[in-house]
Ligand SMILES: *[C@@H]1O[C@H](CO)[C@@H](O)[C@H](O)[C@H]1NC(C)=O
Ligand SMILES: *[C@@H]1O[C@H](CO)[C@@H](O)[C@H](O)[C@H]1NC(C)=O
């Protein structure tokens with residue numbers, strides 16, 4: 184069922200979405216929440232704590248009101264860090280910033296990340312917004328490389344050897360890539376190379392990276408070294424989608440005036456865990472278990488993965504995210520156990536469908552909404568068709584084969600990048616949706632095809 188989401192026609196998709204009624208879901212009683220995951224374990228390796236500065240980089244890779252949830256996630260993360268005692272000068276935010284004041288936003292100037300949630304937009308620094316939210320700027324920020332920035336606030340990760348760093352990213356992705364609102368994708372090998380450079384520059388003590396995107400495991404699998412003091416978790420493994428939640432017509436729904444999803448399943452799972460826990464008592468492993476449990480044991484869900492230096496799992500979350508002075512008074516509550524979800528790639532279809540449904544019958548608005556929805560559907564069909572055609576021309580077979588676990592997506596990343604760019608030059612942007620197909624390109628490179636073959640096939644197809 185999960186696999187069909189991406190490839191089926193929209194009506195089947197919507198039927199599937201709406202066919203899942205909350206009555207059919209297994210309900211988990213709070214007492215079924217596994218106790219091991221709530222009990223606090225030891226106090227972490229004090230070795231990783233820091234008297235240095237805590238730094239953070241938070242990134243929403245998308246734009247557009249149909250992707251409301253990614254920027255909402257990032258604003259919420261900012262509030263957690265701020266409450267944890269990090270200073271604005273040490274928190275660097277990438278987001279397109281087209282949500283709070285979007286004409287479609289029912290609460291102008293406000294962003295929420297939970298149906299009952301308060302505003303999370305206030306105070307969020309506008310470091311790299313709009314055209315400045317690019318992959319190149321992200322790399323320059325992480326490397327503390329001011330000279331290589333183009334636009335933005337100029338704030339960079341100016342961390343030193345005693346400082347701990349937290350990076351959080353949320354958006355659409357595909358095998359080996361994640362999106363940015365503007366310009367190039369972030370490629371897995373480039374991202375990991377940047378992290379290795381940062382390590383070699385002795386520019387942090389320890390780092391934690393939380394990453395949500397479809398196929399997010401492919402960003403680190405077979406790539407992230409275990410000996411550079413970085414511990415990472417991803418929303419999904421290298422071969423599956425991640426999921427949006429708090430969506431219209433789902434349980435729990437956003438307030439009725441919203442026709443877009445408010446959050447992502449893995450993201451709200453770690454952040455709501457932070458909101459409800461004493462981060463000076465909770466280890467990264469305990470947080471991981473809680474997030475994994477909530478993200479996996481759901482109507483649909485994904486496998487939350489761990490990569491890098493596993494010794495850091497015994498560190499306290501507060502080593503990285505800080506801790507609210509009052510947090511020890513928080514009563515331990517179980518988070519809401521089951522959340523209905525939508526494939527990250529279908530969340531914007533759901534949004535467009537809702538706009539169409541809501542528009543008054545016979546109105547110009549309804550016609551326009553139908554046109555936009557139809558365009559999106561035919562654009563998706565075109566992308567599926569193009570990729571399929573190129574695959575047949577280049578490889579002569581349909582190759583969705585997945586390399587054995589633990590291996591990186593591709594060996595020759597330059598080939599992979601060139602093939603992605605060649606496709607886009609001839610056939611147009613893969614778009615949020617088409618990113619799901621990049622494994623086909625990786626398999627072409629792994630099969631040793633020449634770039635010329637892809638150029639010829641793309642030119643013939645598009
Ligand atoms: C932080 O400073 C305190 C007081 O100087 C010291 O006892 C503690 O060991 C230091 N912690 C770390 C992780 O360096
Ligand atoms: C600037 O970034 C580019 C690519 O992102 C890189 O090739 C180049 O080495 C960087 N320049 C400096 C001075 O680090």
Ligand SMILES: *[C@@H]1O[C@H](CO)[C@@H](O)[C@H](O)[C@H]1NC(C)=O
Nearest residue numbers: 312313314315333334335336
């Ligand atoms: C991009 O950065 C430049 C330089 O800081 C700034 O003038 C411009 O307003 C920024 N663009 C956006 C959309 O924020």
Ligand SMILES: *[C@@H]1O[C@H](CO)[C@@H](O)[C@H](O)[C@H]1NC(C)=O
Nearest residue numbers: 185420421422423485486588
């Ligand atoms: C990854 O996810 C897919 C799809 O949910 C699943 O079939 C596969 O077993 C998972 N692999 C790992 C290593 O978790």
Ligand SMILES: *[C@@H]1O[C@H](CO)[C@@H](O)[C@H](O)[C@H]1NC(C)=O
Nearest residue numbers: 215217472475476477479480
């Ligand atoms: C999901 O729930 C089942 C039954 O309670 C449990 O055995 C399993 O370990 C849980 N999975 C995760 C990832 O926590």
Ligand SMILES: *[C@@H]1O[C@H](CO)[C@@H](O)[C@H](O)[C@H]1NC(C)=O
Nearest residue numbers: 266267268506507508509510
């Ligand atoms: C702690 O709680 C008090 C009383 O509720 C409140 O005034 C204060 O702002 C809180 N401090 C923090 C850091 O949240």
